Amino acid sequence: MMDRDKTEPDPSHHRNGIVGLLYGEFTDILNGKVRCSVSLTDHALTVQKITSSPGQGKVVFDLNDCIGCHAFKGEDNADTAAYFSAYFYPFKRKWLSSAMARQRLEQCFRVALAQDPSANLEEAERWARAIRDASFRHLPRRDGAVYxxxxxxxxxxxxxxxxxxxxxxxxxxxxxxxxxxxxxxxxxxxxxxxxxxxxxxxxxxxxxxxxxxxxxxxxxxxxxxxxxxxxxxxxxxxxxxxxxxxxxxxxxxxxxxxxxxxxxxxxxxxxxxxxxxxxxxxxxxxxxxxxVSVHLASGQRLFSFLALAWGFVADVDIESERYRQAGALRFLLGTLVRLASLRSYRGRLAFLPVHQEPAAEQEGRVARLVASTSSISSDNDSSPSTSPPDSPNSSFCSAMSCGPLTDSSPPCSALCPENSVHSSSPSPNDNNTLHNASNNAIKLLQAGSDQTTSLIKGPPDSLLSPLDEPVPADWTQVPETGFILMLAMYQSYLAEDLQAAPEARTQDGCIHLYYVLEGVSRAALLRLFLAMEKGTHMACECPQLVYHQVRALRLEPLSTQGALTVDGEQVECGPIQAQIHGSVARLISS
The missing domain is CATH 3.40.50.10330 (Probable inorganic polyphosphate/atp-NAD kinase; domain 1)
Incomplete structure (x- = not known):
């Protein structure tokens, strides 16, 4: 029950130089014998039990934590009162833990200002509307971001x-x-x-x-x-x-x-x-x-919001499907299995750095790194076994072909996404080649009865050359070598508990490129993944781990083993390249 409802601001807020939006006295719905004074300001809903000693029984609800407020009539038709409930999700300490998580909290009040039910409902709606409006004026915003x-x-x-x-x-x-x-x-x-x-x-x-x-x-x-x-x-x-x-x-x-x-x-x-x-x-x-726009060897173009992976990480992602019922633990199980039979993957990698430095200096630095890591001895446990490289005189998969996966994998045609185009390696006179259009978009010339040319939808990839041509001269090229993994990230997490790219943000305009070269021991690789839970893997000072911020990249796998994934989805094997496009989409975030 409620004796009165004051519409003037709370006097205590006047004393502090803050003018409240609303003030009233209501009955606590959980205990009909307890009356509360309720005051609403721009930032908080404050509830004070009137029967409590001064300073006792006071609760302040931050409107940042409020997602809504509803007014409603009681279920009993004989009840002339109305009600309003505010819904909060504040951070509270988890049971037997120091960690914090959002937990639901509902605060409901009974409004009985008059004998007229419509007057009470109108007052309850006024409070609910004011709480909603105030809560949406204070939204959780990240510093430096435009929302x-x-x-x-x-x-x-x-x-x-x-x-x-x-x-x-x-x-x-x-x-x-x-x-x-x-x-x-x-x-x-x-x-x-x-x-x-x-x-x-x-x-x-x-x-x-x-x-x-x-x-x-x-x-x-x-x-x-x-x-x-x-x-x-x-x-x-x-x-x-x-x-x-x-x-x-x-x-x-x-x-x-x-x-x-x-x-x-x-x-x-x-x-x-x-x-x-x-x-x-x-x-x-x-x-x-x-x-990120991703071009596959078949000519298909995909759009990615998360990551492109090859080698160890991609293999774990695909092979752990058999442990799906384990939930997030599937990745831990998959990691342990793949560590037990660690392998390296031959390939070529090239990229366009965000912060450009002289090409000769880039390539020299990368070459020295590859040379030094290949000579580093492993820890006492076994070094990863290296897949037999292709013949030194053989070329990598052509831009329009699809190489084999692991021996246990199904045929490539069963793994490639729908509408993929497969053909044998094109000759220089084939029509099935990739060309740069005058508007810098890459067009796929599909050989058909009408020989029409269709523009692939999406923003133009002005930084990329066709896959069957060399990368631009200002790109950094990693000499052909053995990789344990290649991971290109554009969000901070790779899984619920893997902060693979701690510096990444939704709109930073760059790809966070990580790769690990062969020569790393199983123990060192395990340490990297354990550190990745907190995003501290770069502090491990692992000499085989390399990190660059890039705008575009090209990967040319040479090994016959290893999966290639885009946003966790397996795609066809073979040469692949990608370019970032800033702020193309919009995400409900903070």
Whole structure:
């Protein structure tokens, strides 16, 4: 019950030089005998039990942690009172741990200002509206980043893969996300994907004017489908500006972990990471996101938001599929298995550094590094075995061919993405070659009955030469050598618990290129991955680990072993190149 509701500011706020927005006295819904004074300012909702001793029973709720507030009538028709509930997700210490995570907290009040139910409901709605407005004036923003807000109310298409991770995505939605979106008054339509590339097909054909954002509850693979579906549209320039959101429901959840990291929150796993990303989704801040265009040997062009991997990391990603039911532990199991049978991969690597230095100096430095690491002796445990190199006189896979994978892998045609084009190595007179167009976009000349030329959609790749031509003269070339892994990152996390590129941000305009040369011991490699949990692997001073910030790269695998992945999805083997495109997409982040 409530005796009075004052609309004037809280006097205590006058004394402190702060004018409150609203002040009132209400009954605590959890204890009908306790009355509380409630004051709302621009920054906080303060609740003080009137029956408490001075200074006791006071709780301050930070509006940064509020995602919504609702007003409603009681279930009992004889009850003339109305109610309003505010929903907060503050950081609280986890049970038996010093770590912090967001935990749900609801604060509900009973409004009984008059005998007229409509008057009470009007007052409750006034409070709910004021709390919502104040909470959205204080959003979690990262220093130095430029933001805009998703329009409100935000109409979401939420795409859910029921088979991702351990098959718990639907349960995660009903347990956490559905309630959070209701609390934040975010209308949404749930779409359950039914087969591979279903999401890609949906967004490619959808009327995007019906949606203010596309949100993924799955692993990173479903967002890969959505990004490429948007980029395949005729109106790709407008379509890719549709805000994208990510909620972790898979086993890797690298982008979700990165989004959590960008908000300044320590590493979280499992449902705690889901709640953190759900909170950021409800807050609705948008930040620009870079995309990377990737050219495969077949001529197919893909768009990537996360990472390109070859060698050890890619092998672990693909081979650990057999441990999918273990969730995030699949990667640990896969890492241990691959460490036990460590191998190196022959290849050539070239890149365009962000910070240019004289080409001769670059190449000399890289050559000295390759020479020095190849002569470094291993630790006492066994050194990695090296795959037999191809004949010194043989050339690497041509730009239009697809080389073999491991002996245990299925034929390459079964692994290549849909619509890939395979052919034998082209002769100089073939029509199936890659050429630079006058507008600097790379065009694929497809041999067909009409001999038409179709422009690949997306921004032009002005930094790249066709794959069957040498890289530009200002690129740095790593001499042909043995690699343990190559990892090109554009987000900070590679998995929930692997901070592979701690300096990466959604819009930094560069690819964070890491590679490890052969000669590293199993023990040293294991130390690198353990340090990667905290993003401190560069401090390990491993001489075989090399890091560059680059704008474009080309990889030419020479070994017959090893997988190649884009955003965790296996693609055809063979030469591959990529270029960063700054701020092409928009991500619901912080």
């Amino acid at each position: 805009c807000e998703v329009r409100r109310p935000c109409r979401l298409m939420l795409l859910l893969n029921p088979n991702s991770g351990r098959g718990q995505a639907m349960s995660l939605f009903t347990t956490h996300i559905q309630r959070m979106l209701t609390e934040a008054a975010v209308p949404h339509t749930l779409v359950i994907t039914e087969h591979q590339n279903h999401a890609r097909e949906l967004v490619r054909e959808a009327d995007l004017s019906q949606w203010d954002a596309l949100v993924i509850l799955s692993g990173d693979g479903l967002l890969f489908e959505v990004v490429n579906g948007l980029m395949e549209r005729e109106d790709w320039e407008v379509a890719i500006q549709t805000p994208l959101g990510i909620l972790p429901g898979g086993s890797g959840n690298a982008l979700a972990a990165s989004v959590n990291h960008y908000s300044g929150t320590p590493m979280l796993l499992g449902e705690e990471l889901l709640v953190s990303c759900g909170f950021l989704l409800c807050k609705g801040l948008l930040s620009p996101m870079d995309l």
